[in-house]
Amino acid sequence: MSETRAPFTIECFAVIMDALCTVVAEKGRAAYIPAPMVHLIWTRLRNLTARFLAALARGHVPPRKPRPITKPAVTPETAPETEPPSKPRRKRLTLPCRESWLYRLLPETGFARFSxxxxxxxxxxxxFLAANPRLVRILTPLYNAMGIELPPEPPFAPNLPPIADSRRHIIFGAPEPSHDDAPIPPHECKFRPA
Incomplete structure (x- = not known):
């Protein structure tokens, strides 16, 4: 029974995220980041990776039809009950929202940013991202945290350079280029290996 392997780019993504989590866990305390914050960052990165891989495995899911909104029934007002005063709640720990906050917090994550x-x-x-828009929504917080601008629409790949077999000769009336026109190096020219 043969195992089906994930595409190479997806394996690369999983390895990058594992390395990013390792750096957060190891270097976070050295950078004087509080332990609860380190744990929260690590957990969010792990959850994001799991959500991305699960959404990728499910494939494209068509959007759901919106449910009709039902208004709650109006109940007659009753006399307010006196409740004992509750204890003050502790402030909930949240992650920063500004751009490239994780990269600024831990510059050691630069390798992951580049990757x-x-x-x-x-x-x-x-x-993969173009085929399933849900993947873009999942990755947006990660790319924002690393300071990478995620293009809103595909294609994400940069424009490829023009093909070597360009059609400039048609526009300018020059003869079509051929490999025979290339200059021949002199016989005494020696090429050194790179």
């Missing part, structure tokens, strides 16, 4: 940005330019990974 995630490079992954966006991969045609296979961009194809």
């Amino acid at each position: 995630l940005q490079h992954l966006l330019s991969d045609p296979e990974f961009a194809g």
Whole structure:
């Protein structure tokens, strides 16, 4: 029985996220980040990875039809009951929202920032994102935290350079280029290996 492997770009994404979680866990305390914040960042990164991989495995899901909104029935007002005063709630720990907050907090995550940005330019990974818009919504907080601008619409890959077999000769009336026109290096020219 043969195991089906995930595409290479998805495996790369999982490895990058594992390494990012490791850096957060190891370097977070050294950077004087409170332990609850380190744990929250680590948990969010793990959950984001799991959500991304699950959404990718499910494939494209058509959007649901909106449910009709029902208004709650109006109840007659009753006399307010006196409740004992509740204890003050502790402030809930939340992650920052500003752009590139994780990269600023831990500059050691620069390798992940570069790798995630490079992954966006991969045609296979961009194809997954273009086929399933839910993946873009899942990745948006991660790319915002790392300071990478996620294009709103595909294609995510940069424009490819023009093909070497360009059609400039048609516009300018020059003869079509051929490999025979290329200059020949002199015989005494030696090429050194790179």
